[in-house]
Amino acid sequence: MKATKFAAARRLSMKAALAASLAISLNAQADDxxxxxxxxxxxxxxxxxxxxxxxxxxxxxxxxxxxxxxxxxxxxxxxxxxxxxxxxxxxxxxxxxxxxxxxxxxxxxxxxxxxxxxxxxxxxxxxxxSRVMLFASKSSGIASLRDLLQKAKAQPGKLAIGTGQGSPSHLMTELFQARAGIKLQVVPYKGASAALADLMAGHIDLVLSNPASGASYSASGKISVLAQSGAKRDARYADVPTFAESGIANFEASYxxxxxxxxxxxxxxxxxxxxxxxxxxxxxxxxxxxxxxxxxxxxxxxxxxxxxxxxxxxxxxxxxxxxxxxxx
Known part of the structure; x- marks a missing residue:
């Protein structure tokens, strides 16, 4: 009986020593x-x-x-x-x-x-x-987001929007259509750069992207910015209205x-x-x-x-x- 108790106590002691050793080792690793x-x-x-x-x-x-x-x-x-x-x-x-x-x-x-x-x-x-921005080709003749909504509702599926296939922007594009109550022609691209290049060339009408990606293209004067996400306008883009200001109150997205x-x-x-x-x-x-x-x-x-x-x-x-x- 005493031998059994002694063995049990020894096992507990060994477990405690092992746990203490492991804790010391982990603390040393954390310090290092x-x-x-x-x-x-x-x-x-x-x-x-x-x-x-x-x-x-x-x-x-x-x-x-x-x-x-x-x-x-x-x-x-x-x-x-x-x-x-x-x-x-x-x-x-x-x-x-x-x-x-x-x-x-x-x-x-x-x-x-x-x-x-x-x-x-x-x-x-x-x-x-970063904000989600809606860019439009100047050749599309779309002057504002409200103008886009009118044109898209008058001719469903005619206006083309480019997006990376299966990308976050792709799903944002689908969410935007659902919130706006419109149907656009979604054109797949390998990425935002290719879509924005075609937008600038006038091959498509619209692209949803971030400010950093769209900045160099909008500087060309061949594309315009129709709207930005956010509860209020970003001071850096003070002349760009929010989606809510333009009639889409429940489109909330960001990168x-x-x-x-x-x-x-x-x-x-x-x-x-x-x-x-x-x-x-x-x-x-x-x-x-x-x-x-x-x-x-x-x-x-x-x-x-x-x-x-x-x-x-x-x-x-x-x-x-x-x-x-x-x-x-």
């Missing part, structure tokens, strides 16, 4: 983190808005945490290739994802994802968001950017990353460069976490269901 470079996966080719944001934010976070943040572009399949790679388990905080709206769109567009867009990731923080980590990232490391991102976004030079990209700061009290992505994904699933978009 990051002890080597951190990879930031961008699920798009180099040169786009996500790539620019990742490089800007990554450089400053590297300065804060004293280790380089290396941007790695892994494009393809509607951003799902890079996202799946970034979400792998066991990365210990050394692989992150610069996510955008595609994180919420993918579950609506792809029925057999190899990852859970919400469950496999933890939120480091939202970097910011957002967020830094995510795999869900098994150690909590102390995740907290370090959150602190570094907050410090980065408070840096005046970073804020200025984000402003130049048309990206606004998100109020951390209202930005939300992974639940925001989950709620947005539910919206896009309903849009796909009602619009008849073909999914993969």
């Amino acid at each position: 983190y990051p002890s080597r470079p951190v990879n930031v996966i961008v699920p798009y080719s180099a040169g786009g808005s996500s790539d620019a944001v990742a490089r800007l934010v990554g450089q400053k976070m590297g300065e804060v945490l004293k280790q380089p943040f290396i941007v790695e572009n892994r494009a393809g399949a509607g951003a799902t290739i890079g996202t799946a790679f970034a979400g792998r388990r066991g990365q210990e905080g050394y692989t992150l994802l610069l996510a955008d709206n595609a994180q919420a769109v993918a579950p609506a567009m792809f029925s057999h994802l190899s990852y859970d867009a919400v469950g496999d990731f933890s939120m480091v923080g939202f970097v910011g968001d 957002w950017f967020a830094l995510l980590a795999p869900s098994d990232t150690p909590a102390p490391s995740l907290q370090k990353l959150k602190g570094a991102l907050q410090a980065t976004l408070q840096d005046a030079s970073v804020r200025h460069k984000l402003d130049e990209l048309g990206i606004d700061e998100l109020d951390p009290r209202n930005a939300g976490g992974m639940e925001k992505i989950q709620a947005e994904s539910a919206l896009w699933k309903s849009v796909v269901a009602t619009s008849g978009i073909v999914t993969n």
